[in-house]
Amino acid sequence: MWFDSWSEIARTAAVGSAAYVALIAILRISGKRTLAKLNAFDFVVTVALGSTLATILLSSDVSWTEGAMALMVLAALQYLAAAVSSRVRPVRAVMTAAPTLLLNNGKLLxxxxxxxxxxxxxxxxAIRGSGAGDMTAVAAVVLESDGSMSVITSASVGDGSALTDVPRWPAPSHR
Structure with missing residues (x-):
């Protein structure tokens, strides 16, 4: 189907614009955490926000008010989950993956x-991307909870205190 009616086009433009403004306002109010690098939970919330926005745009069965409320509920739940997980270790363990040591003192694990x-x-x-060219000059490569890799060179590892929450660290030569 190529065309239904001008009223449907107008509805999509008006409700879409209002929903977009509402989403931007909700994201600004909910804080930077909503748009931070994504762990699995953040990714699910982001997909849900996008799906909700698409539903508001394309379904005449969903009013702008219902859609805006759905966006607010998702943002509020994400805010609540982030607040609880930042304070309660068992909740944090369920909601975010632990970092994983992939390379230890130049040796792949x-x-x-x-x-x-x-x-x-x-x-x-990842090592090349960090500017290092020699794996033996790297103390650690950590797969972070958001899927990125952190490269810590031997020259910059210092006391290794930034690695204290990484299982299997400290490396034997850094104990």
């Missing part, structure tokens, strides 16, 4: 790579 479904080539790419 094959069991960690396999468990996280990461290839050695991806770790080498």
């Amino acid at each position: 094959d069991d960690a790579l396999a468990a996280q479904r990461v290839t050695a080539a991806q770790v080498r790419q």
Whole structure:
């Protein structure tokens, strides 16, 4: 179907514009955490927000008020979940993945790579991306809860205090 009516086009434009403004306002009010690098929970909320916005835009069965309320509920639940998980360790453990040590003192940890479904080539790419060219000059590569890889060179590891929440750290030569 190519065209229903001008009134449907006008409705989509008007409700879409209002829903867009509402979504921007809700995201600004809910804070930076809503748009931070995504862990699995944040990703689900982001997809739900997008799906809700699409439903508001395309379904005449959903009023703008209902859609705006749905967006507010999702943002409020994400805010509540973030607040609770930042204060209650067991909730945080359920909602966010722990970081994983993939490389320890220049040596790839094959069991960690396999468990996280990461290839050695991806770790080498992260190392190159950090500006290092020698794996033996890298103290640690950590797969973070948002899926990014942090590369800590031996020259910058210092006392390793930034790695205290990474299982399998401290590395034997840093104890």
